Amino acid sequence: MTVSVQAEDFDVGAEIAALSAGRNEVGAVATFLGLVRDVSGGSSVGAMTLEHYPGMTEASLEEIVVQARARWSLYAVRVIHRFGRLEPGDRIVFVGVAGAHRGETFAACEFIMDYLKTRAPFWKLEETPEGARWVDARDSDDSAAARWEQGGRQA
Amino acid sequence: MTVSVQAEDFDVGAEIAALSAGRNEVGAVATFLGLVRDVSGGSSVGAMTLEHYPGMTEASLEEIVVQARARWSLYAVRVIHRFGRLEPGDRIVFVGVAGAHRGETFAACEFIMDYLKTRAPFWKLEETPEGARWVDARDSDDSAAARWEQGGRQA
């Protein structure tokens, strides 16, 4: 199982161990873990709710993984993204990539996160002292994803 | 404790959790885990022994972390590198970086690994069917580290 979209929390240590379990050709595992911050855009955040598009969200993540595997030689990839109500410090997203060498695993892990941020249908509703508000998409996320189109980061 | 050079194994899940424990301003944790591969340079590897330079090795790693913290705004950094005899699948090195956003944590994690590979005094002796052999330094590691000098990857 490569992609999971779920309400439940996950075990980072177990996920990382699974990426190389029984694969002694793995020399490198790059991972990213995203957490709920207690501050956003200058406001304190008490909690957030992640909405998604069941079906399309999973398909989008699978497609991003297919693209990463086409670019780099990878032994294993794991993507987990939670939905529902989360509080500061809670885990939101995990991306783990196992390969032979570090360059390709770093690149693939960052590629997957950049594409996930701009192409996977998730939306964040933050609870702040000023009320609930939908998070705006950031231009910096678009430019992060665009880097990979220009062939500038093949690693 | 930021840097550890040790013979003992470590708990990746616990290390990652510690990077954001009690810090709800952490939104991003990028990590790298290096493992012993069962193949190297076309030969099967039964085991390897990592030699280091006690004192200088720790100081080198601390210095690399200082440089990373000067380049990026980071909340927490952890570097663990093992020495002694290790077998395929064994963990060798862990680098974890916690920050507000993903770009700086990915960059800092890769920077630390690239510098560690070229500046921290560790040497690998591999046991192969053809006998024991010291691993040669790779030119690709030098060029990976040199990228950061050119200002091309400030992220």
Next chain:
Amino acid sequence: MTVKILYFASLKEVLGCTEESFVLPSGVSTVGELRSFLADRGEKWKALGEGRNVRAARNQRMAAPADPVLPGDEIAFFPPVTGG
């Protein structure tokens, strides 16, 4: 000759609508034409109007305005995504 239309996140809240079954009128054969038609339904539907930052999907894949809309399709409209 109907399609299912879904709305997500802030768009869902503004429109007060999560999902609807929609009979395609004549002259509506692309995603862009569908969006324009819906934007003309009334005040709150201007949220779908030209110049608003709205994305569309057809059958659960990102869609461009020129993409066709066919009976039985699932069309979704939503703001730019903000996960991760």
Next chain:
Amino acid sequence: MTVKILYFASLKEVLGCTEESFVLPSGVSTVGELRSFLADRGEKWKALGEGRNVRAARNQRMAAPADPVLPGDEIAFFPPVTGG
């Protein structure tokens, strides 16, 4: 007027020496001069010779050939590092 010299990894094996206490001869005042002097000790010591890929550290920091060597220093010679 002595320095401690350490050898690591393949260099340690070739030289058959891990550590030595070394009395600085006159004319040896830099890391590069020390390396040249040692390389002239005999056949196996050519592993430290010019053209060989050897790195040096002075008092546990990477050193350049022009760096000074002073009494009490800890000087180390080793091949390019291969950890990680």
